[in-house]
Amino acid sequence: MRHADPWGRHYTLRCKPDHLEAVPKREALRRRDWEGARARRTHCPNGHAYTPEHSYLDPRGFRQCRRCRAARVKSRRVPPAV
Structure with a gap:
């Protein structure tokens, strides 16, 4: 399970259980900001x-x-x- 904040960032450590959402891997990958991740690579x-x-x-x-x-x-x- 991963924690997602309203801005789309994901965290796995230090999160509150009520903020967790169980989603299938395919859905988690669909939600990821791929363009932003590529742009941040230097x-x-x-x-x-x-x-x-x-x-x-x-x-x-x-x-x-x-x-x-x-x-x-x-x-x-x-x-x-x-």
Whole structure:
């Protein structure tokens, strides 16, 4: 169970039992502020800053780190046969 305040923020610690609402996982995920969560991220999981020149917006609308993306693409390339 998670505690949700009127502004949509969620807390799991130090909450009053009367403020708890039991909802299925699917409903909890639907209620989450995904856009806000993405906007608050300032660095990729590897620690590179999300700056306009170092980030890439993929066709689905997800922001990606250019350095990590380049490394991923490079690692997928098949080495030439000798």
